Amino acid sequence: MRNIVFGILCIVFAVISCKREDDDSLQRIDQILNIYMKSSTNPDLLNSKRAGSYTGYSVNDLLGDKDISPVTIPLKMTTDSIFYMEYISGAKRRKFDSAGTTYYSRMQLTLNKTVNNATQSTLDTIEIRYRNTPLAFQVSQVLYNRKLMFSKDAGAPNSINVVTITK
Template sequence: MKKLFPLLMLFGLTLLSCGSDEDSLQKIDQIMNIYIQDASGNNLLVPNKIGSYTTVGFNDELAPKDDAPVSMSRKEVITDSIYNLEYISGATREFVEDAADGSKIYKSDLEVSLIKKLSDTQNAPVVLDRLEIFYRSSANVFEVSRVLYNNQLVFTKIQDQPNRVTIIK
C-alpha cells in the first residue's frame, strides 16, 4: 500500500495539471478585409472592370529577400456585390516597442502594387503604395491594432468588431 500511495498521488497531480482553462488561451484577431474605393464609394476591386484595379500585389518589405509576395485573396461579398481583399497572415512582423499597458507592438510593412484597367486593351502604369499593419500582443490577445496606407491612418481597432480596412484612391 505504501508503494501505491505515491503512484496515486502522482497520477492525481498529473490529472490536475492537465486541466484546461479557456481564459488562458490567447485570442488571435488578425484577419483583415481590405476595401479599395474611390471618393464616391465605388468599389475599385471588380475583376476585369474598366477603371478598377484588376491586378493587386503585395510584397513583404521586412522579409530577408527582396521578392517576398504576400498572399491576399480577392473575395466578393455576395449580398452587396462588392469585392475586397482578405488578408489572413504571412507578412514578416517586426518588434516596434513595449506599450504602456504591458503589451508589445509589432508591425508588418508591405509594398502594394496596383494596376488599373483603362480600356479593354490598355492598363495604367503600376502604382506602388505602402501598407503598414500594426499589431498588439498581450497574454490574452494578438490583434491588428491600426493600419496606415501611404502614412495615412485608415484603420483603428474597435473591440469585438471585424477588421475592415477601407482605402480611398
C-alpha cells in the same frame, strides 16, 4: 507483474499531467483584415470588370528575407458582389518597441490598371500594427501610405477588421 504496475503508473501519470485550461487563460488572436478599395466615382476598385478599376494586384513583404518576398492575399467577394482583399497572415512581423508589446508588418501593394490599352502600376504601402498582451494579439492600427485608415482600442472584442481605402 512489473509491466502491469508500470503501465498503471504511466496511465495515472498521463491523467494527472493533463490539466484543463480555462478559456480565459488562452490568448485571443485577432488579425484578419478585410481591405476594400473605392473612389468617389467607383464603389469597388477591386472589381476588374468595372471601368476604372484595378485589373490586378500583387503584394510584397518589405520586411521579408529577400527583396522579393510575395505575400498571398486572396480576393474575395461579399454577398452583394463587392470585392475585397482578405489578409490573414503571411508578412513578417517585427517588434515596434523594446518591450515587445507592439509589432508591425509592412507590405508594398502594386495595383495595376489598364489605361488606353497600356498597363499603369501604382505602388502603395500597407503597414499593420499589432498589440500583444497576455489576453490578446490583435490588429491595433492599419496605415495606408503612412495615413491612418483603421484603429482599434485595446480590449475591443475579436472581429474581422474592415479597412476601407478611398483613392
